[in-house]
Amino acid sequence: MPRPGRLLVLHVVIGAMLITLLGRLWYLQVADGPAYVRAAAETRVRTVAIAPVRGRILDATGLPLVANRTVPVVAVDYMALTHQADGGRAVLARLAEVLREPYERVAERVRLCGGEVRRPCWPGSPYQPIPVAGEVDVPTALQITERQEEFPGVSTELQPIRTYPLGPAAVHTLGYVQAGTGQDGLEAGYDRELAGTPGRRDVVVGSTGEVAHVLREIPPVPGADLVTSLDARIQQVSERALADAIAGARRRGLPADSGAAVVLEAATGRVTALAANPSYNPEVWTGGVSQREFEALPLASRAVLGQWPPGSTWKVASVAAAAKAGYDLSASYDCPGNYRVGDRSFRNFGGLALGRMDLREALVQSCDTIFYRIADELWADRRDGVLGEVAKGFGFGARTGVDLPSEAKGAVPGTGDLPGHAANFAIGQGDVLVTPLQLARAYAAIANGGTLFSPRVAKAVVRPGGEVIRTITPPSGRVPVPPDVLAFIRDALTDVPRTGTAATAFTGFAHSIAGKTGTAEVSGRADTSWFASFDQRHVVVVVVSQGGTGAETAAPAARAIWEGISL
Amino acid sequence: MTIVRDPHLGGRSWVSAGRGWAPERGGVDWVLAGVAVTLSGIGLLLVWSSGGAELARRQGVAVGLGLVAMAVLARLDLRVLRSFTPVFSLVAAVLLAAVLPLGDRVNGARSWLDLGLRFQPSELAKVALVLVVAVPLAHGEHGPRARGVLAALGLAGLPIGLIMLQPDLGTALVFTATTAGAVLVSGASKRLIAGLVLASAGAVAWLVTVARPYQLERLAVLLDPSADPDGSGYTAAQAKIAIGSGGLLGRGLFQGEQTAGGFVPEQHTDFIFTVAGEELGFAGCAVILLLVTALLWRGLRIAAASASPYGRVVAGAVVSWLAFQAFVNVGMTVGLMPITGLPLPFVSFGGSATIACLAAVGLLQCVRRTRSAIISG
DSSP: OOOTHHHHHHHHHHHHHHHHHHHHHIIIIIISHHHHHHHHHHHHEEEEEEOOOOOOEEOTTSOEEEEEEEEEEEEEEHHHHHTSTTTTHHHHHHHHHHHTSOHHHHHHHHSBOBTTBOSSSBOSOTTSEEEEESSOOHHHHHHHHHTGGGSTTEEEEEEEEEEOTTTTTTHHHHOOEETTEEOSHHHHHTHHHHHOBOEEEEEEEOTTSOEEEEEEEEOOBOOOEEEESOOHHHHHHHHHHHHHHHHHHHHTTOOOOEEEEEEEETTTOBEEEEEEESOOOTTHHHHOOOHHHHHHSOOSOHHHHOOBOOGGGGHHHHHHHHHHTTOOTTSOEEEOSEEEETTEEEEOGGGOOOEEEOHHHHHHHTOSHHHHHHHHHHHHTTOTHHHHHHHHHTTTTSOOOOSSSOOOOOBOOOOOSSTTHHHHHHTTOTTOBBOHHHHHHHHHHHHHTSEEEOOBSEEEEEOTTSOEEEEOOOOEEEOSSOHHHHHHHHHHHHTTTTTSTTTTTTTTOOSOOEEEEEEEOOTTSOOEEEEEEEOSSEEEEEEEETOOOIIIIIHHHHHHHHHHHTO | OOOOOOTTSOSSHHHHGGGSSOOSSOOOOHHHHHHHHHHHHHHHHHHHHHHOHHHHHHHHHHHHHHHHHHHHHHHSOHHHHHHHHHHHHHHHHHHHHHHHHHOEEETTEEEEEESSSEEOHHHHHHHHHHHHHHHHHOOTTTOOOHHHHHHHHHHHHHHHHHHHTTTOHHHHHHHHHHHHHHHHHHTOOHHHHHHHHHHHHHHHHHHHHHSOHHHHHHHHHHHOTTSSTTSSSHHHHHHHHHHHTTTTTOSOTTOOHHHHHTOSTTTTTTTHHHHHHHHHHHHHHHHHHHHHHHHHHHHHHHHHHOSSHHHHHHHHHHHHHHHHHHHHHHHHHTTSSOOOOOOOTTTSSOHHHHHHHHHHHHHHHHHHHTTTSOOOO
């Protein structure tokens, strides 16, 4: 038997191998096992978010302004596509063919936004299904589901999408939804309540991403409905009146580039209607918007983002300031054709001399020169600060705090620097800027005896079952103007539609309202046409940019809205 | 351990003793056969779990053929087998050479030959190698001289060279380990073995010091393209995850989620041990490793009991082959060894490999059967 020790070497080697492997296995499976169990779960389990049904937006009477409809939506799994050999090119090409769209259109929607990538692109997470066709017909959807092997990573799902039963009504105020998130208007302002809570589905997947089975599913909690104070009918009437006024102004050769109309509840500060022009149809959001289309969309609501010099509608603040400075409201003042401030001559509107009148009549006839004189006198006495002070007391130069995500501030400039600034300021010219909503809430304060509201569009958040989660009340403050001055202004403005500057527009109008025209001159552009009006219940403000005089364009539009309200 | 036995006394003396004076020939080692069959059975289940019923059926056929081969070899006389070795080796060498121009490329290496039946000539060549290197090494009482060892190295070098041309580094290393084991147990002098060890250590040291790490990596990929085909360590990571998630007792046969998801590439072949790891846990893995060890131990017992140097070298070579292949395979699945395309003996899916391993057990049985016969070198 030659060298039996050699076999011993093999015994030892084999024993060492066994011990080494067992030790390593113990370390992997028992000592470190839990970490590998976790790692295994991570490679295996994918979590898919289940979108909750978004809450509806209702008008004051319960009519839905935004609702949901369940449609077959073709969605693409971005991660699955990128893991395909050609990055999903072939699948998208087949998909484009089925959807009867050019390949580029489909491919654009699937790429992720960010960096150099411009719309259309997917602004959401790459792990969410990306909708590529907003609403497909059932045969198309079936074609994709039945030929699943040709469309790996493409799914057709019934998904709730936003619908707009009243079309473009209040589109700016409602806002829009992209990638499940409210992007503007009420959709953004109340996104948390409307969105609901997403559910989740944990699925076990294989190494190529195919779903083996569902591990667990937590259903989504649907979003709450938002009840607004908007009145769908008045909203539509306002939009039509505004559009007609703009069309009419254009027929008269004016540019009339944009405009807005605001209807508030005078006593509560709630928004009844907010119309803005130009507008757009919200159906564009369902199909996916190209970068060019997106940039061309008039997304800004002129009712809260538009700001113009207020013209004579501003005189209500100037009268209040004059009263505060000690001017007698019922004294007699001369209304000449022009008034000299320093070496400049300030013309009355139209250059007409209207004779002597009190401040009531100065409002009704919209005499400018009386206000020039008062402001000039205050400036000379270094007491012109009262003008800006009272204007700010009416809420000008500050955001109204309305429950919409973006709003312009307007401007209340200083009056002290140069002679003439104060005079211009007193008639709402120069650098004074207001938004239609600011003007509307100031007139609401006049109408309701001095309560200045931070307007609210939303009234209540309500669960789908009807249970009220919370009610929303417009916060308010007081206008620093005595009640008798407000009563004086109210009384004076009742004559404007009857015998004053808006008499022509309101000829034969049965209802008794108060109002004030405004015609703001902007150098190099056509005049801004304003009409601010109220009765005990409502405030209606209309503005048409480059729309001519308040009497010719805004006042008739306001009359149309009033006729709609009093129906 | 010193095993000094009267060649006329059987290794299994408790059996032989009953028969009085030792028979000329030993019987079948039923423990060895049982362990081989058990391992093949476990392999079948694991293949079923990871590869499905169809692959399990095909593996079942391979196990059946392997058992036939085992039984046939066990019944042969080692002297007869030895006389066929030159022809057998020639056939294996021709097939190995034929695979280079004719073979199918799998994972970058040409190792499959399709002659109506698709098989791996390198597996057949392992059996041939065991038989052929033993011829010059089986030399009397005091082991082979330098000439015999060199002859054995030359005989092994031919298939190793052909396999490196496929290229398949893993299998070439199995051949090398088998030859080394054969030289070791042949009783070649310590000086000779020390010289060989020094020479190969020198070669490896030269390679490591001269080459830069990235060159070694490139060399490794060049020699063994099946190692980490993604180049990302994905296979190694997934193998560890599958095994580690099995814990102490495993998730149960057919219950492995990682296995069901197909996360480990080549799972039913080279990475079958990951199925055991996930589904049978540490306990199941330990059983498999103990079975393999038991099989090797029986092999060494047969080598020790063999009276003929030829039988002893053949048995030692078989044990070295299976031990090396099993250790490297399990080692790579648990992250101790680089990934090379080697199957786990008896357990992995693969017809040629399974038949070759069971045939190797047949060789051990054959050695045992003929242990008392003196075959001179």
